[in-house]
Amino acid sequence: MRILILGAGGMVGRRLVDKLLADGNLAGQPIEAIDAFDVVEPSFDSASGAIRIESSAGDIADPGTVQALVAKRPEMIFHLAAIVSGEAEADFEKGYRINLDGMHHLLEAIRAQGDAYRPRLVFNSSIAVFGAPFEDQISDTFLQAPLTSYGTQKAICELLLADYTRKGFVDGVGIRLPTIVVRPGKPNKAASGFFSGIIREPLAGHEAILPVDDEVRHWVASPAAAVGFLLHAATMDTEILGHRRSLTMPGLSITIREMIEALREVAGDEVAGRIRREPDATIEKIVSGWPRDFRADRAVEAGFVADTDFASIIRAHIADEAGREGAQ
Amino acid sequence: MRILILGAGGMVGRRLVDKLLADGNLAGQPIEAIDAFDVVEPSFDSASGAIRIESSAGDIADPGTVQALVAKRPEMIFHLAAIVSGEAEADFEKGYRINLDGMHHLLEAIRAQGDAYRPRLVFNSSIAVFGAPFEDQISDTFLQAPLTSYGTQKAICELLLADYTRKGFVDGVGIRLPTIVVRPGKPNKAASGFFSGIIREPLAGHEAILPVDDEVRHWVASPAAAVGFLLHAATMDTEILGHRRSLTMPGLSITIREMIEALREVAGDEVAGRIRREPDATIEKIVSGWPRDFRADRAVEAGFVADTDFASIIRAHIADEAGREGAQ
Numbered sequence: 001m002r003i004l005i006l007g008a009g010g011m012v013g014r015r016l017v018d019k020l021l022a023d024g025n026l027a028g029q030p031i032e033a034i035d036a037f038d039v040v041e042p043s044f045d046s047a048s049g050a051i052r053i054e055s056s057a058g059d060i061a062d063p064g065t066v067q068a069l070v071a072k073r074p075e076m077i078f079h080l081a082a083i084v085s086g087e088a089e090a091d092f093e094k095g096y097r098i099n100l101d102g103m104h105h106l107l108e109a110i111r112a113q114g115d116a117y118r119p120r121l122v123f124n125s126s127i128a129v130f131g132a133p134f135e136d137q138i139s140d141t142f143l144q145a146p147l148t149s150y151g152t153q154k155a156i157c158e159l160l161l162a163d164y165t166r167k168g169f170v171d172g173v174g175i176r177l178p179t180i181v182v183r184p185g186k187p188n189k190a191a192s193g194f195f196s197g198i199i200r201e202p203l204a205g206h207e208a209i210l211p212v213d214d215e216v217r218h219w220v221a222s223p224a225a226a227v228g229f230l231l232h233a234a235t236m237d238t239e240i241l242g243h244r245r246s247l248t249m250p251g252l253s254i255t256i257r258e259m260i261e262a263l264r265e266v267a268g269d270e271v272a273g274r275i276r277r278e279p280d281a282t283i284e285k286i287v288s289g290w291p292r293d294f295r296a297d298r299a300v301e302a303g304f305v306a307d308t309d310f311a312s313i314i315r316a317h318i319a320d321e322a323g324r325e326g327a328q
Numbered sequence: 329m330r331i332l333i334l335g336a337g338g339m340v341g342r343r344l345v346d347k348l349l350a351d352g353n354l355a356g357q358p359i360e361a362i363d364a365f366d367v368v369e370p371s372f373d374s375a376s377g378a379i380r381i382e383s384s385a386g387d388i389a390d391p392g393t394v395q396a397l398v399a400k401r402p403e404m405i406f407h408l409a410a411i412v413s414g415e416a417e418a419d420f421e422k423g424y425r426i427n428l429d430g431m432h433h434l435l436e437a438i439r440a441q442g443d444a445y446r447p448r449l450v451f452n453s454s455i456a457v458f459g460a461p462f463e464d465q466i467s468d469t470f471l472q473a474p475l476t477s478y479g480t481q482k483a484i485c486e487l488l489l490a491d492y493t494r495k496g497f498v499d500g501v502g503i504r505l506p507t508i509v510v511r512p513g514k515p516n517k518a519a520s521g522f523f524s525g526i527i528r529e530p531l532a533g534h535e536a537i538l539p540v541d542d543e544v545r546h547w548v549a550s551p552a553a554a555v556g557f558l559l560h561a562a563t564m565d566t567e568i569l570g571h572r573r574s575l576t577m578p579g580l581s582i583t584i585r586e587m588i589e590a591l592r593e594v595a596g597d598e599v600a601g602r603i604r605r606e607p608d609a610t611i612e613k614i615v616s617g618w619p620r621d622f623r624a625d626r627a628v629e630a631g632f633v634a635d636t637d638f639a640s641i642i643r644a645h646i647a648d649e650a651g652r653e654g655a656q
Contacts, residue, residue, distance in 0.1 A: 092495060131571065141463070143471050145490070145572050152491040156484050162473070163480040167420060243459065244473050 001029040004074035006060060007081030009038030011183060015227045016078065017044050021051055026076060027235040035069055038081065060102035070109040073117060076234055079106060080124045086190055088150040099153035107160055111169040122233040123174040125246055127219060129155040130291045138294045140248065147289050158246040165245050173233040174246030178221040182317040191286045195220065199263055199314055202274035211280035214257040217292040221251045222313040225306060232304055240302060250306035253293040262310040329357045332402035334388060335409030337366030339511060343555045344406065345372050349379055354404060355563040363397055388430035398437040401445055404562055407434060408452045414518055416478040427481035435488055439497040450561040451502040453574055455547060457483040460617045468576065468626045475617050486574040493573050501561040502574030506549040510645040519614045523548060527591055527642055530602035539608035542585040545620040549579040550641040553634060560632050568630055578634035581621040590638040
């Protein structure tokens with residue numbers, strides 16, 4: 001089996017590649033090659049050598065680049081590449097080019113292959129396809145009315161994925177990821193960054209800023225759960241999806257207060273005390289437009305598995321960090 | 329005021345132009361010029377001469393064509409141009425080119441004007457943005473999960489319209505038209521054609537084929553109501569829409585049996601007797617996937633007015649036909 005991963009250099013993409021290398025197979029089929037594509041060429045440790053990794057870099061908005069990758073006829077494609085929310089909002093043209101044109105080129109390149117080529121395509125969508133006002137618990141039949149260009153682009157990609165699948169060109173599954181917590185690495189500029197920051201930074205001995213109220217509720221999943229979603233989407237029987245090919249992934253609906261309580265439970269008072277409240281009206285306004293809770297019934301029925309509790313997410317993050325330091 | 333109408337040569341487009349010519353103004357502002365564009369150059373009787381009509385023909389999927397029309401800086405744009413459902417399903421590329429790229433080029437041409445140019449853009453969408461399984465009465469927060477390429481293209485255009493409006497490039501209103509009944513003229517190949525055919529043909533002395541069961545329920549509006557929707561969308565205060573810029577138009581939810589009863593009431597037994605039942609499994613299957621009933625609450629609150637009853641629609645059709653014959 002040949003696997004193409006667009007956006008392989010990102011946080012979730014790297015974890016996915018690592019997992020595939022460790023497993024060596026997908027859905028019972030041995031993996032022969034992984035094409036790992038990103039805007040900057042990603043490098044992976046393919047020490048075992050059983051799986052060939054072909055890393056490359058380029059612009060997903062360039063049709064020829066995408067065509068060349070698809071011409072290798074991967075049986076499985078993960079499309080994780082995207083400009084993040086903040087950048088898509090700041091640079092209107094770039095957002096549409098990367099997030100919309102990129103997906104459209106990919107689907108067209110697959111369609112152009114013909115010859116009954118019909119790969120599974122797993123597309124990373126986002127809960128940003130939803131916009132306020134919401135239901136208390138957003139159901140699987142709630143409308144997609146995004147309030148950002150990023151969410152608009154993801155919602156459009158979901159529609160294209162469903163139509164190209166319905167017409168038999170591809171076997172698509174779109175997964176709407178919750179906010180991923182705890183993201184490793186340095187704080188980034190995403191408005192959602194503090195959800196990870198208030199866990200990661202205190203654990204690392206640093207102070208973290210909390211810009212919103214403790215009662216703010218959000219929909220989160222761990223990095224490990226995200227990789228689990230991708231693998232399940234890649235291997236599941238898609239017949240049960242019918243024509244609605246995108247699903248809200250199951251997450252945890254949790255308040256900031258509950259997150260901090262879990263941190264205190266796992267790591268103690270001193271660590272939890274490193275969070276400093278510094279309300280930021282701009283971030284509070286952005287966050288107030290985000291969904292807080294879902295009923296992800298279809299995804300659960302389709303076998304997607306959520307994290308069990310937030311303390312476990314924190315413990316997994318601590319173990320990951322220990323593993324990372326051990327490897328250095 | 330300058331008005332641009334894309335798709336001015338179609339049934340609704342022609343009625344819209346006639347109404348604008350008769351009124352002479354829109355939202356209290358005198359109309360100076362109407363750019364009437366279609367794939368075949370439409371001709372209108374501008375006998376009064378007070379309003380300049382500039383008809384032209386071209387390909388809406390050609391960016392330069394659309395740019396030239398927008399360069400005249402119309403304050404009001406009606407975008408009614410589309411490849412119909414059946415053709416978009418049969419010719420995948422053409423459907424996306426005309427129905428999606430056409431709209432995207434239009435929005436980009438408007439954005440490129442800059443200089444605070446922000447026209448009102450009324451976009452003809454369709455209830456085809458919805459796909460089965462449905463709620464009994466489809467609400468304003470029900471998801472768009474189309475089951476045709478046409479519906480997919482319309483749903484994508486709605487998302488683009490909302491995002492370009494949110495970013496301040498345009499002042500957009502999307503209206504999802506019910507099936508228009510009674511369409512004048514010859515029977516066409518649309519799967520929905522029989523809804524008009526079973527009224528129009530018996531009234532004209534011809535037999536009509538009914539390919540579905542009498543209990544089939546559908547969502548319909550008259551041609552006059554459709555023009556009313558367009559004019560209200562053009563002149564309404566759009567502030568009340570918030571960021572959800574597309575609305576399901578109010579229609580009549582009516583069964584075939586009720587339509588035939590109304591025909592009998594208006595035109596008598598002999599006319600109603602000209603309907604021959606000839607079930608067609610293919611059409612029955614297509615129609616079973618169509619929405620039957622809506623709660624168009626937002627549109628009603630925003631001032632859009634539905635037809636009152638089906639007998640009135642038939643009487644208006646009879647009056648229209650008499651007017652047409654009188655004019656010949």
